[in-house]
Amino acid sequence: METLNYRFEQGTRSLTAQPQVVGVVGSGNLEVLIEATELAGACSIEIQTAAVGFGAIWQAVMQDFQQRWQLANARITINDMGATPAVVSLRLDQAVQTMLGDAA
Amino acid sequence: MDWQTIANKLFPQGHSITEQACFLSGHGQLDGQQIAVIGTTGHTPIGVEIALAQAQAILRTVREHPGMPILMLIDTQGQRLRHRDEMLGINSYMAHLGKCVDLARRQGHHIIGLVYDQALSGGFITSGLMADACYALPDATIRVMGLPAMARITKVPEERLLELAQSNPVFAPGPENYQRMGGVEALWQGDLAAQLRAALAQPLTGDTRSALGLERGGRRWAQAVINAVLHGGPVQAG
Amino acid sequence: MSRPVSYQEATARERLQQLFDAGSFEEFLPPAARVISPHLGQLNAPVAFDDGVAVGRARLNGLTVYTAAQEGGFMGGAVGEVHGAKLVGLLRRAVQDQAAALVLLVESGGVRLHEANAGLIAVSEVMRALLDARAAGVPVIVLVGGANGAFGGMGIVARCANVVIMSEEGRLAMSGPEVIETASGVEEYDARDRALVWRTSGGKHRYLMGDCQQIVADDIAAFRAAATQAIATMAGQSVELTLAALEAEQQMLSDRISRFGSLKDPVDIWSAMQIPDAANLPMLDVDSFIATASTRRLEA
Numbered sequence: 001m002e003t004l005n006y007r008f009e010q011g012t013r014s015l016t017a018q019p020q021v022v023g024v025v026g027s028g029n030l031e032v033l034i035e036a037t038e039l040a041g042a043c044s045i046e047i048q049t050a051a052v053g054f055g056a057i058w059q060a061v062m063q064d065f066q067q068r069w070q071l072a073n074a075r076i077t078i079n080d081m082g083a084t085p086a087v088v089s090l091r092l093d094q095a096v097q098t099m100l101g102d103a104a
Numbered sequence: 105m106d107w108q109t110i111a112n113k114l115f116p117q118g119h120s121i122t123e124q125a126c127f128l129s130g131h132g133q134l135d136g137q138q139i140a141v142i143g144t145t146g147h148t149p150i151g152v153e154i155a156l157a158q159a160q161a162i163l164r165t166v167r168e169h170p171g172m173p174i175l176m177l178i179d180t181q182g183q184r185l186r187h188r189d190e191m192l193g194i195n196s197y198m199a200h201l202g203k204c205v206d207l208a209r210r211q212g213h214h215i216i217g218l219v220y221d222q223a224l225s226g227g228f229i230t231s232g233l234m235a236d237a238c239y240a241l242p243d244a245t246i247r248v249m250g251l252p253a254m255a256r257i258t259k260v261p262e263e264r265l266l267e268l269a270q271s272n273p274v275f276a277p278g279p280e281n282y283q284r285m286g287g288v289e290a291l292w293q294g295d296l297a298a299q300l301r302a303a304l305a306q307p308l309t310g311d312t313r314s315a316l317g318l319e320r321g322g323r324r325w326a327q328a329v330i331n332a333v334l335h336g337g338p339v340q341a342g
Numbered sequence: 343m344s345r346p347v348s349y350q351e352a353t354a355r356e357r358l359q360q361l362f363d364a365g366s367f368e369e370f371l372p373p374a375a376r377v378i379s380p381h382l383g384q385l386n387a388p389v390a391f392d393d394g395v396a397v398g399r400a401r402l403n404g405l406t407v408y409t410a411a412q413e414g415g416f417m418g419g420a421v422g423e424v425h426g427a428k429l430v431g432l433l434r435r436a437v438q439d440q441a442a443a444l445v446l447l448v449e450s451g452g453v454r455l456h457e458a459n460a461g462l463i464a465v466s467e468v469m470r471a472l473l474d475a476r477a478a479g480v481p482v483i484v485l486v487g488g489a490n491g492a493f494g495g496m497g498i499v500a501r502c503a504n505v506v507i508m509s510e511e512g513r514l515a516m517s518g519p520e521v522i523e524t525a526s527g528v529e530e531y532d533a534r535d536r537a538l539v540w541r542t543s544g545g546k547h548r549y550l551m552g553d554c555q556q557i558v559a560d561d562i563a564a565f566r567a568a569a570t571q572a573i574a575t576m577a578g579q580s581v582e583l584t585l586a587a588l589e590a591e592q593q594m595l596s597d598r599i600s601r602f603g604s605l606k607d608p609v610d611i612w613s614a615m616q617i618p619d620a621a622n623l624p625m626l627d628v629d630s631f632i633a634t635a636s637t638r639r640l641e642a
Binding site: 152153156159160163166167186187188189190191192193194195196200202203204206210211225226228229230233234247248249254257258260272273274276277282285287310311313314324325326327328329330331332333334338339341 | 370371375377380381384385386387397423424426427428430431432434435438453455456457458459460461462463464465466467469470471473474477494495497498499500501502514515516517519521522525526530531542543547548551553582583584585588589591592595596598599602603607608611
């Protein structure tokens with residue numbers, strides 16, 4: 001298992017709804033927990049992954065995600081079991097959309 | 105220890121236990137009182153017939169001997185692994201046995217389980233583990249599965265499992281670990297008749313095994329999680 | 343009539359969202375509480391925030407019921423220390439809160455081998471807590487329709503409930519076909535013969551044998567309707583174990599062995615039960631199947 005951490009400052013979109021979880025920790029899949037929390041405008045992402053040594057790819061996926069959403073005061077925690085970058089991005093977007101849908 | 109030896113040690117005042125195709129049944133004498141004895145021997149697999157035979161013996165005891173204590177003697181290699189048993193619904197036969205044990209309890213029968221040789225997996229769940237309390241001899245074998253098979257299925261090397269078993273009772277087979285985890289109440293040594301007498305004198309408390317596991321340090325989270333669900337607070341593990 | 347939504351393909355949380363009244367599911371120890379397995383990390387295995395089971399309460403046509411849904415996608419829905427304790431806690435809370443009913447969405451391989459002993463003890467604690475709930479007057483309904491079925495200790499737990507509702511796609515059994523094939527050979531049980539596996543442990547066979555009381559289409563709405571009906575039927579009735587009921591079950595199980603114990607294939611059992619065109623049973627849609635089966639199925 002590998003633990004990866006990312007933090008993006010100066011986000012612009014705050015989330016206000018209750019925590020949400022999407023996805024399942026199964027082979028080729030992942031679970032994303034998203035929570036609104038006071039982080040001085042930052043978005044923090046912590047990943048526990050069974051696929052070791054893909055830090056650079058995770059970095060790229062996270063940066064893309066941040067560019068899409070620019071989340072502020074959001075804490076994202078992930079349990080990953082070897083999902084592809086496409087599936088990771090999908091789940092992250094689903095998590096945010098569920099959060100936004102809930103707040104609507 | 106073979107079943108005759110243990111029966112004689114448990115019931116020095118006499119017993120009428122007999123064996124038929126690895127199924128044990130009969131009565132033992134203890135302090136002028138009769139104890140119903142139901143169980144298995146020969147490391148038998150638990151198939152539909154022997155599960156049903158045990159259940160029938162319990163129901164018969166409930167119907168014909170109100171309040172009589174029941175001792176379940178356990179020696180099994182686990183559920184029988186055959187298509188026929190699955191076709192007939194062995195899970196239902198096992199559930200039925202467990203329900204009969206539970207009914208007997210509610211009807212006022214004190215039920216004790218004793219693992220005197222082997223207790224593996226499914227053969228144990230609906231007998232000893234459904235009793236008011238389950239005991240074991242110190243050299244009994246109690247486990248879910250052999251380590252080599254566990255290593256294959258979990259894809260964790262056997263050496264690693266063995267290493268972890270030193271500090272974590274969850275992986276390690278053996279009655280001491282089950283005792284630490286609260287699954288087994290105590291190990292019986294020496295005067296078995298006296299141990300049985302003492303066990304039957306224990307007050308009935310409902311299922312307190314999670315609390316026992318916490319107290320003994322073998323299962324530090326189960327009771328805390330149960331409490332958190334019950335009362336809505338955070339989990340405070342041991 | 344809305345379009346069917348596959349129960350089998352839904353995740354545990356999707357089933358909870360769609361089976362119960364919209365937005366009514368209130369979770370105890372939600373994922374944000376991060377009540378994870380304390381043992382999986384040592385084995386280098388990933389954890390899930392809810393340890394593979396969501397427990398809480400929800401409304402079913404306005405009636406508050408207590409519920410659990412196992413996630414088959416995580417470790418096959420298998421029971422570890424925390425997972426089992428969440429189930430036990432839920433069952434005890436249902437008694438404490440005098441719940442109208444318990445609805446358990448079972449999808450599990452049984453004991454989680456990674457947590458071996460803790461899982462085994464936990465399953466027996468779940469059995470006792472379920473029977474305690476029945477003794478306290480709380481009816482227990484089990485739904486079985488996930489891809490992983492209800493196996494092992496959870497196959498036993500399921501048959502401790504008052505009512506088992508299955509889809510044809512669901513399986514209810516003890517040992518998995520692969521385990522039996524490994525232990526006793528491919529002639530004994532060919533795990534890759536899917537038709538045989540479903541004849542042996544699938545919803546239709548279990549319905550005929552009296553091991554499930556209702557069979558529905560693979561549709562969350564159908565499960566919802568069946569659960570609602572089951573609860574309504576049991577309202578005002580005793581739901582605890584009784585000597586009479588267990589003696590009746592003893593008779594049914596004994597008859598099963600004497601009538602069918604020497605037959606080789608489940609289709610031989612169906613023929614022996616006078617099912618016309620037994621070999622075609624797997625092809626029937628659920629309504630046609632029920633029409634054929636309901637007068638011939640076994641009951642305690």
